[in-house]
Amino acid sequence: MNPLDELSAAAVTRFHSTLIEFLKHGGEAPVIPSTALWQAIDQNHRCNIALWDEEDQAHRRDVPDSAIANSKRLIDGHNQRRNDAIERIDEQVPNAWPNVPETARLHSETIGALIDRLSILSLKIFHMDWQTRRADAAHHAISRERLARLQEQRSDLASCLDELIRGCLAGTLRFKVYRQFKMYNDPKFNPCLSDSSAKPSS
Secondary structure, eight states: OOGGGGOOHHHHHHHHHHHHHHHHHOSOOOOOOSSHHHHHHHHHHHHHHHHHHHHHHHTOSSSOHHHHHHHHHHHHHHHHHHHHHHHHHHHHSGGGSOOOOTTSEEOSSOHHHHHHHHHHHHHHHHHHHHHTTOTTOSOHHHHHHHHHHHHHHHHHHHHHHHHHHHHHHHTSEEOOOOOOOOOTTOTTTOGGGSSOOOOOOO
16 A cells, blocks of 8 residues: 555644644544554654643743753754654655656655644644633633634645645655754764864854
């Protein structure tokens, strides 16, 4: 089975919303295909959820600096795993392509990058929706306006994902996996994490 046949923006956004609800409020866990592609989509979304929660902790002002430093390290770890998951999503896609000609139009974003953006939007929508219903807040009207804008943005981005999937299957669109090359977590490339005194030249 072609892994792209089971992938659609509707399935992705439904999974994103269901997983957030499950992790935040309990209930029924989302069911996804047991494929490497969907495992990577799941991992990416879980990392974004963890990132959101840890970013909230990192902005607290009622904790010692050591707690903020620990949150920053956790954020770096979540972000690295998030980017690794994006790359795993994209690694699954070329195997599903037909013989895509070099003349196929090069898309600026990958399927993994679009799914990651949809994941982040689902989190914004979840939290903005909560703001519209907060009993202790007076910004309900602003929150409803922003929620509608976020939902429109997700709908538009979902259409872009479906267009890219269709183009890849038809051989009319292609994208390149460039790799993120994150350097801040790697002692080989970040002198501040090693004994090296080397610094980038100006």
